[in-house]
Amino acid sequence: MNKTEFIKAIAKKADISLADATAAVEAYTSIVAEALKAGDKVAIANFGSYEVKEKPERQGFNPVTKQPITIAASKVPTLKFGKAFKDMFN
Numbered sequence: 001m002n003k004t005e006f007i008k009a010i011a012k013k014a015d016i017s018l019a020d021a022t023a024a025v026e027a028y029t030s031i032v033a034e035a036l037k038a039g040d041k042v043a044i045a046n047f048g049s050y051e052v053k054e055k056p057e058r059q060g061f062n063p064v065t066k067q068p069i070t071i072a073a074s075k076v077p078t079l080k081f082g083k084a085f086k087d088m089f090n
Contacts, residue, residue: 036077048081 001009003025011021035042036052043049057073 046082046084048079048085050077050079052076053078 007018007021007025010016010025011018014021016024032042032050036050039052041049041051052075055074055076058071059068060071061068
């Protein structure tokens with residue numbers, strides 16, 4: 001399912017217009033991104049929690065030349081699904 005299909009499914013499920021569903025999805029993603037940029041954790045009950053994790057600097061290698069390289073430290077957004085959500089699939 002891509003973003004357009006997701007928006008159409010929300011519009012149908014919530015019985016709202018396509019424009020309203022698009023605005024809702026855009027607002028959701030924007031709010032989550034802003035909260036994560038601010039260093040906050042976003043937890044949604046019965047679904048999961050978003051947070052930013054820090055990956056330390058590490059050693060890797062160039063697959064073409066086989067030369068060692070240093071991979072810089074970075075911050076990565078993550079989503080950890082909650083137990084109730086995971087239980088839906090078992």
